Amino acid sequence: MTKIGNIRLESLKLENFKNIANGEIYFNENKKLERGIYDEDEFSNLLCIYGQNGSGKTACLNAIRLLQNLLSGSPLLPEHFEYIRYGTDHLSVEASFLMENGETKHYIEYKVVLKRDTVFRIERESISYSKLESNNRKATLFSYEYPNAISKGFLDKLDKKMAQPYSYIASMETSTRVSNCIPISSIFNPKLLGLSLNSQDLPNEEKSIISSLNHFALYRLAIYSINYFENNESLGIRIRIKNEGSTGLNATCGDLFVPFKPFRLNKKDYASFREVISRINKVIPSIIPGYQIKINESYSTGIQTAIDGVDFVLMSDRNGVVVPLAYESNGIKKIISLISGMIEAYSNEGHLLVVDELDSGIFEYLLGEIAYAFDNFSRGQLIFTCHNMRVLEKISYKNSFFTTLNPNKAFIKLTNVKESNNLRDLYYKYIANGYKDDIQLYDMVDTSSLINALNMEVEE
Secondary structure, X not given: OOOOOEEEEEEEEEEEEOOEEEEEEEOOOHHHHHOOOOOHHHOOOEEEEEOOOOOOHHHHHHHHHHHHHHHOOOOOOHHHHHOEOOXXXXXXXXXXXXXXXXOEEEEEEEEEEEEEOXXXXXXXXXXXXXXXXXXXXXXXXXXXXXOOEEOHHHHXXXXXXXXXXXXXXXXXXXXXXXXXXXXXXXXXXXXXXXXHHHOOOOOHHHHHHHHHHHHHHHHHEEEEOHHHHHOHHHOEEEEOXXXXXXXXXXXXXOOEEEEOOOEEEEHHHHXXXXXHHHHHHHHHHHHOOOEEEEEEOOOOOOOOOOOOEEEEEEEEEEOOEEEEHHHOOHXXXXXXXXXXXXXXXXXXXXXXEEEOOOOOOOOHHHHHHHXXXXXXXXXXXXXXXXXXXXXXXXXXXXXXXXXXXXXOOOEEOOOOOOOOOOHHHHHHHHHHHOOEOOEOOOOOOOHHHHHHHHOOOOOO
């Protein structure tokens, strides 16, 4: 049986992605890992991205969502090809990962290129890796290039009777028209993934890399976009109830969704859900003092279904004052919607939580404490975009990226920062006075023009 390793996202490089010509974000340890050096003292589990509206922060989340679709073997969506930068015909996303499997550690690089001409297609896709703390020699595990299909080096590792149909199916399903069939990854295509993992000739080391990346995308990566929180109907608690060995793509934040309005679950899922609420109730008083979630089973949905289950509604209990949770503030509902994902990422290695605009609806003091906890004590990873500056006073400066006005260098870390510096004040200083000649962090507002524009006379 193929061993599943813990996967950490280490870096993300974007080319021609939305308004970004070139940009890179990375966790602090990545530069050493690229050189084959594993230094636990350099590791960080938090990455926050700052910048003005429309400057490219959300593009990072979009790229991670694209990676999740590819690595999980799900068809790409038409919107993924709309990410191609205006005036160009392709985009590329390159991600590096650390895989830890017992004492064995691999540094993995995955790259994909999407092309738009007469058809939308995956133009290239590749996986390479090196074994850390050995000779650090990079090996190509797999590569695909349109229209030549799968590299011969990979096919030679498969059983001979498998190689030809593998190459044919991958070629057909990776480069089809959007109007007929959305392209799907050549290597993580579910029809072909099993063939690879069952091959007697593919090395166990390479099977482990492929299966671990797939497993990470399916079960250990949760993404919350800003649209998720803007739609009141989507607010609720998402949890994972399937065994990690089961097949099929889970929803990005969990395969079971329980809304804040009256609901019914079958008895098995309801039992799992009660356990999750119990875990949440151990954590949430530390975030919202005196707060608990109650389950009211006496509430009837009044809906006749074939499900033999339990009707219930979630209640908010704050210091003994109980009201339906659906009537709570949006800030409270956002925290509760996020908290199961936070618990997973905080407590478990190999889990990644990605949140767009984490600060939206969350009091800034609480936001800083959440960031501090992840920065110093979590086992999994958290990536988020943010506008509120409180976080910059609570975390290491090494864990922050800032967007720029230079599309060829879309993200930077501030340099020459001392641990004694207040990063929030420093960022304000660079916004007001400029950073470097070729790098501006903010497109300054002309206050006088703004005041004049707002002070328009009302026409009679």
